[in-house]
Amino acid sequence: MKNDLPGYELLAQAFHAEGVRANFTLMGDANMHWTVALSQLEGVETVHARHEHCACGMAIGYGYATGKVGVASVTLGPGFTQTMTALATAARGHIPLVLFAGDVPVNPENAKWYNQGLEHAPLALAVGAHHIAPHSAGRLLPSVREAFFIAQTERKPVVLSVPFDLQKQRRVLEDYVPSSKFLPNLPPIPADPRAVAQIVEKIRSATNPIFIAGRGAMYSGASDAIRELAEQAGALLSTTLPCRGLFDDDPYNLGIAGGFANPAARDAFSRADLVVTFGASITSYTSDGGSLFPHAFVIQVDSNPLGLKDGVRAADLYVRADAKEAAEAIHTALKEYATRDRRLRTAANAERIRDLSVDRRQFSIAPDTVDPRAIIEELDGIIPKDWEIVSGTGHCAYFHSQMKNRRPENYHVVREFGAIGNGISIAIGVAIAKGNDKVVLIDGDGSLLMHIQELETIRRQGIKLLICVLNDGAYGAEIHKLRSEGIDESSAVFGRADFAAIAKGFGLRGAEINSLGEAKALFDDYIEQDSSEVWNIQISDQVVAPLMQKLMSQGLR
Template identity: 55%
Template sequence: MTRPSDISPYPFVYEALASAFHAEGTNVLFALLGDGNMHWAASLTTLGVRGVYARHEHCACAMATMYSNATGNVGVASVTCGPGLTQTMTALATAVQARVPLVVFAGEGPIKAAFYNQSIDQAPLVTATGAHYIAGRSLARMTDYVRDAFFVARTERRPVVLGVPLDLQQQSLGASFSYKPSAGFIPHFSKILPNPEDVGKAVAAIATARKIVVLAGKGALHAGARAACEELADACGGMLATTLPTRGMFDHHPFGIGISGGYARAAGKTLLHETDLLVCVGASLSYFTADSGRLFQNAKVIQIDTRPVGLKHGRKAADIYLHADAGEGLRAIIDRLPSDRLDPGWRTAAIATEIADLTADGTEFATQPGLIDPRDAVAAIDMVIPKDWEIVNSSGHCAYFAAQLRGRKPENFNVIREFGAIGNGLSYAIGVAVAKPEKTVVLIDGDGSLMMHAQELETVRRLGLRLLICVLNDGAYGSEIHKMRADGISDEGAVFGRGDLSAMARGFGLRGAKIHELDQFPALFEAFRTADQAELWDIHIADNVTTPVMRAHVHK
């Protein structure tokens, strides 16, 4: 749209909004354009912001979500009003559950039109997901709406949708404006120090415990408290565990037992059942981390967190709370531990050997000719992929297998599982690839999830992203067929056949290979390394291998 020079010297509303987004530090915009956002988006990219254009609105929102997760910055996405926004509901709900700061510019239908076929009451839809909605209707407050959106996203760590009617966007602002970004209004606090009385309670509990596990979550990772977690565990002769997002943090430690929860390795699960004291650092002790309450049932729990909660997912979270930063809480406890505090008897050479065993799940299944056990497929991927490459773990039945990769730092492991939605993997991988252009990104996904948004393979090719897409292809929706079979009902509604996903990738202009033997992995990896092009591995896996999580679900 060309500015009519004889009407007003002041910027259009969409230009002022774009300037405000730019001032908030927006570097990348993930979008699908339409009437409600295209003038604003064009203005934003004119300011030097990179535009990444998806083929589906859900995917634009999901890409921005993982971009935020990978960078620590507020993710920015944009879709048009009405159907453009309704397409994002699952991605928004997922970002809410994962507490990802996200701002979505969505536009609204024109307020002066008697009829507009894409009009809908957008606010109830957005707020139903748990996201915040801002309806931008006042010219005088137009740029303030942007500040408010970023303020909420940053301070509450949740998505915000800003809707501005498209005809209002194309009006002249009518006045000059200055903009003060939200960062100038956010209070900055000193580190939270624990109450000495609470520290005393924690130390007393440690003094009487004999089998202690120190469990680290994202709060510990972001606070740089890895070494302090290890110091406490070493002082207590205890074990070290993590939540799923921080898996790999203690893989180098002989008594790092891996993930706590349904994804726990066999040895780790046994040790977590035995613990009598769990020291939880920067983790919320969710339903998943506690494996539906089946782990550490008899243990007393200490929670160190800046936002401790008494009730989490219907369960009592802890017995002793330290309201403190992860590092400060750990240091206060360590400094008050007696030097001869513990008999390190729980740590033995035999346990260290059991922990080092690479077998996450030793359950045997009947061999299916021409198909690969998914556990073996992931082990083969783990053998060839360099440890410093970025891994994206999707959702669904296959996600358990990908979580068993060993010796990889949590900073290079990208996962959002909170809402349990499949179909996000490819979008998340694109978000990571845009966030970290110097890295090679490996997505491990299922065929059902990939096929939900396979159109984004075109986005991968168009952007020239360096992705290796590993599809664990069981020809079905894995979780559903295993539940159906366990319940004795027909699985035909969840079985679709494996097809040839490698041919589909080639159709989108990418490289593709079908894998049905383990000895194919090394040569294919070397070819990928030298090809400098995105590639899809269509790995045909057995559909009779179930995860421990699934077996616990269907047999309960």
């Protein structure tokens, strides 16, 4: 590292040494020097967003797709306040992120009064982020290392607020030592033999066992071990939403556990007397507020099990262990006993699961609109299975969560905070991370309109992305809730925006879909050209997602 450089160049070199090769930014006077310096380093791609929220959202998508720390940058004050929802999304989703935020000068002689100044720390902490504020030149580089270390080890966003007068101060420093040199290389946690024996006894006595795999199982490579254990134990399989698709080729897979559970899963879980989760935090989403498997004895196998999650007891038995290590140990111990009754793994039950997995409720579909379930099935058959699917958030998200035989590594869903409007920025981050043109965003119209300006970013940056808008002309969840209560829903209806025309206005391609059978020719045409494209898919506003219907029937919102 060179000597006698301005702080912003030293900071940029430190980020580069941390392995940063993509920076998502909206420049202002407090971060512009650092942004330019980083962009000039080898291999770094700089993506200039049109909104600070979206810069953070892009970093979230990049981090989610790569497993690395995503990096975003904004200026101080109003630039920073725009990032609150994105930071909360990263915090709830346990996504490692470093946000470089410029800050007011630390030396009062440099700015006796600054109209954009405000305390970053209380806001960062309020949304679940960590905050670091180096207030001396000697703390600049150690603060970078600390930010990356915390982001990786605690899997959370870190806000690095750097006064811009320190960024300009020249300093002679020793070579930077990146955080990777300090990351502990810990072996997977083996399961305690006593805990394994307890689980084996529970499996042997259970009549309707179900195993759920979460992200911890995916990260540890436990899918095959869990499959083999389920086969031996006569258990059914399921996953959390972020892990959806992990067992799709297994005839005894129920799909998603939680609010997005299909009819087959709800039927099976209602009769479960044992649920064993591997690498899943058992959030309120996974248990559907405690209603999904009300009669089951629940065992949580996780490297960091939590007794209390989302305000309720997570499980009845907790086992601190790596998912793969535990599944293999349970499998080995269970071999000592005769093969259990395999009543759940019969041809008849596989057929029942297959038949009940499809939502067959009937709805009235208006002319020139399509049933969202049918169009998603059509898209699922057209889009290659190895393409990246980015899931938007909102009422329509249930429908595309049911796409089949797509690996969780290729299906990107960040829904822990429940915020709409993140889809387009996360999709841009995924596209930059993957470096190819095989990324599809499926989002709702209300969500996409919140940050439609990023279509300009897509065009300017030369990103190729297919955006499928499920357009019902309204905030879907709200109209269904209002209707169920007999309240006029017109305030939640804003009309069907012409997304095809909007896309063309931004210099992209656009197409209209209002009947089934149109998507195949459009997709064939899309892959032959180089521009991003928006499909304005006119869906019925009468089709209600099963979770929404369940909530409405219970009088819940």
